[in-house]
Amino acid sequence: MFEEIDLPLSINTSSEDPSAIFFDPVLKSAVTYDVGVGYFTSGWIADTAQGISQFARSRGKARWVVGHELQEKDLDSIVNSKAVADKEFQAKRIFEEEVAQVFSALKEDARLALAWLIRDGIVELKVAVPTNKLSGIYHAKNGIFTDEAGNDIAFSGSYNLTARASSNWETIDIYRSWTSEEGRQRCEKKKHEFESIWQGKDPNLLTFTPTSKTLDRIKAYATTGSRPYSLPSGRPAIPQAIQDDEGQIRGYQEKAIKAWFAQNGQGLFCMATGAGKTITALTAATRLLDYFRTQQAKLIIVITVPYVHLAEQWADEAAFFGYDAIKCYGGKDKWLGALQSAYNQLLSVDRDHLVAIAVNDTFKNSQFQSFLDGVRTNFLLVSDEVHNMGAENIAQKLPQKARFRIGLSATPIRHNDPFGTKAIFDYFGEPVIEFDIKDAIDAGFLCKYNYYPIVCELDPEELDEYIRLSKRIARLMAMGDKDDFSTSLKLELIKRAKLTGSSADKKRKLKQLLNDSQDRQHTLIYSSEAINDGERDIDRIVQIAGRDCQWRVAKFTAEESKEQRAEILGSFKAGDIDAIVAIKCLDEGVDIPQTKTAYIVASSTNPRQFIQRRGRVLRQYDGKGFAAIYDFIAIPPLDKLGEDEETFNIEKNMVERELERIVEFAEISENYGHTLSTLREIRKKLKLLGA
Known part of the structure; x- marks a missing residue:
């Protein structure tokens, strides 16, 4: 006082x-x-x-x-x-x-x-x-x-x-x-x-x-760092700071929540990066808790995420709502006792809710599954990046006792996995909202961008290997069910993706662009996973950017420790390094809104991957203006297309797959007209214009 x-x-x-x-x-x-x-x-x-x-x-x-x-x-x-x-x-x-x-x-x-x-x-x-x-x-x-x-x-x-x-x-x-x-x-x-x-x-x-x-x-x-103070836990409520004068959050979020309740508390929230899916899910959960309080009933909320850094972000957001979440990761000694103690209090009169945040590895383990099996009260499961929950080793562990379910992802469909996709939709229900990147840009939650497809031709030996792999893939597909992607088929598809992702011409074009760039700061470079002649592609790209082009650059992979990654991100945000070179580690949940430019040297045909990468670059940040995306497209030499029909069709299919991504990126970019001319020339040479 x-x-x-x-x-x-x-x-x-x-x-x-x-x-x-x-x-x-x-x-x-x-x-x-x-x-x-x-x-x-x-x-x-x-x-x-x-x-x-x-x-x-x-x-x-x-x-x-x-x-x-x-x-x-x-x-x-x-x-x-x-x-x-x-x-x-x-x-x-x-x-x-x-x-x-x-x-x-x-x-x-x-x-x-x-x-x-x-x-x-x-x-x-x-x-x-x-x-x-x-x-x-x-x-x-x-x-x-x-x-x-x-x-x-x-x-x-x-x-x-x-x-x-x-x-x-x-x-x-x-x-x-x-x-x-x-x-x-x-x-x-x-x-x-x-x-x-x-x-x-x-x-x-x-x-x-x-x-x-x-x-x-x-x-x-x-979004650039953790809350520099802690918030008290107490009676959870929707924060006044995110409500309008009528107690509502954003209109499309309210619509999603209303549809979710109409589907008996089950459904998928398909929302682009930056659209506030975490806030939407926590608001829905809090309103569900408020309902059960009027019934003198109790609620357990379990939130699953693929990575620890996402779990920490969810814990921050949950604290914003007044929840004191139990963090279930980092070894069972750190969370199992606290979780069981909180549940025992829930069974008594001491508390009316419990929130647990678990990474997927914890969610799958026997101790956590045993806890879920013992739940005897109202149960809401919230799964962030829900496409991960369709994997065979985790889909079968989704708790049937969870009467209420929310799945969150920009793209819940699992690429080349119809069975995993079906498992997600069967468990979580139909989408209650589909708010894509265009919607987020139009609403001002993501920034506008210019898109530059960089056409890279395969060298002769690369093209020969691509055709060989494509023929083997075609045989394997003919032997199996069209919806059944065997292990052998998946391996061949991966080999082909690595081949196109690591083409020599991509590295030549990247070096030229990096040398010519006038704005080096806050750049991401996505590399392939390939290894050529004993050298990893990511190491070669770090060498090109750092030694050859004199950029200040850092590698960001699973090999770096948690502390090293945090240091790299801090240096990147502060502008002490110009670029981060990554393979997949930046695809889900790492918020670096300062990013202005992305060079996507390698990308899979998985739509989710390039949607996530585009969203990563489009985060709003003061003074950022437009973002720039350079997308490296691997195609056969257009003046030396295969003479026999089978080879020509393979090359044509290859380009068609790449064109799908170009169109997806280009149609909502600010320089769509420029990109159209590139598309037209390629299509003409491959007889895709009906000419």
Whole structure:
């Protein structure tokens, strides 16, 4: 409580540290924090990190009114607008255009902290611009704290909540509501002043809330790292920060949840990267829990994910909703006892829900399966990247006791595995929403992109091997059921994919593009898994990018430790390395929205893979603009097509498979017209235009 804090009447920066003496101890006990500042900076957020973290853990609520320095032309556009609505429109437009500049001025850790605070609904932000009689900037330097007992602390003075302020001679006057009548009146006056500004009632200040688009751009920074504070667990609820005034989340998410309930709590959420499938699933789960609470019933929620980094992201999101999830990975000694103890509490009167997050390897093991077999209450299974659940060694372990089921994936269909696909649909049910990449781009959740197909011709020996493999594949397919992909057939298909993915011309074209590139930072390069003459393709590409083209580059594979991968991603985000070369490790769940350019040197014919890779590059990030995708297409030499009909048809089928991907990528790109000319020339030579 505030009464226990020993505070001076005033502080000056000549002899005292305002954060240590005032801000940190007060924030640790505060439940609300209203502040008006002309500027806020990285220095101030870093200085008050300890207090802000405690404030966040306590689910404090802060309202910040921040000044915004405007150019003279910007002020004119606001002042000259006749109606208040027009003034506000101009102010929002200007702030939206400059939000990247405002946030780029903050250091990475401060940007991350502020983004999480806004995303979690702990900080509500408004911007103040002088109007009518005033010009210049909103230059307030005051704030009001309140504790659980209703005591107030107000402050005012020259200290401007910036790192520079602590190096200037600055002063803060402090007022306490419980010490004297004068203190109470001063606190009341500050509260009244702030409330007037917050409500937009000050006649000489235009106070506006940034648009949802601007706030989404700010919140996007929160995807670049973990929450820098913990949130308290308690009664789970849908966070106010993601709801509109009517208690709704995004329209398409609400539609999906409604359809899921209409299907008796079963269905697939087919949603593109960036569309918020995690939020949608947790909202559905929370509404289901709310229903069971009205029935005095209980609910177990089990969430499965393929990788630990995805599990950590889910734990962060679950905490946002107020869930204290049990993390089931890293060895049974770390989770089995906690899981069983929580379930025993559920069977008593101590708790009404339980959330467990398990990686797929844990989900399959005997201890976790034994726990699932023993569940005797309402049970919801949520499976992220649900296409993985169709694998034979896991599909048979899906719990039939889970009456409620959610499967999440941009593409739930398993490539060349009709039986696994059927298992997914039979268990989870039909899709309740199909929100693809085009929908996400149109809605502004993913950025627009330019697409450049890079045509690479197979060398003669590569083409001979491709034709040999294709003939063997055709024989194997003729021998078996068209829906049955035997082990032998799969192996030959893999060999052929590695051959096209590692062609020599792809490496030649990549080297040329990397040498010519004017913008090197935040680039992904996808390599094949092939090994040629004892050298792995990924190592050769790292050599091309690093030694030959002088890029700062790192390899990102299963061989690197968890700590090494985290270090690589951190360096990539900070711009300390230019490019990451990967095979598959970046395909699912790694959020690196800074990525601007992708060179897809190798890609399988699996639609899910290239959809995931495209989505990985299209994550929104402030200042990013358009993304660029360079897709390396392997084709036979067009001027030396096979003379016999069988060889020609093999070569034609090869190009047709590649063209399917080109069309998929190109049709929603910004430079579709440019790509069409490339497609037309290839089709003409392969007699695909009916010519």
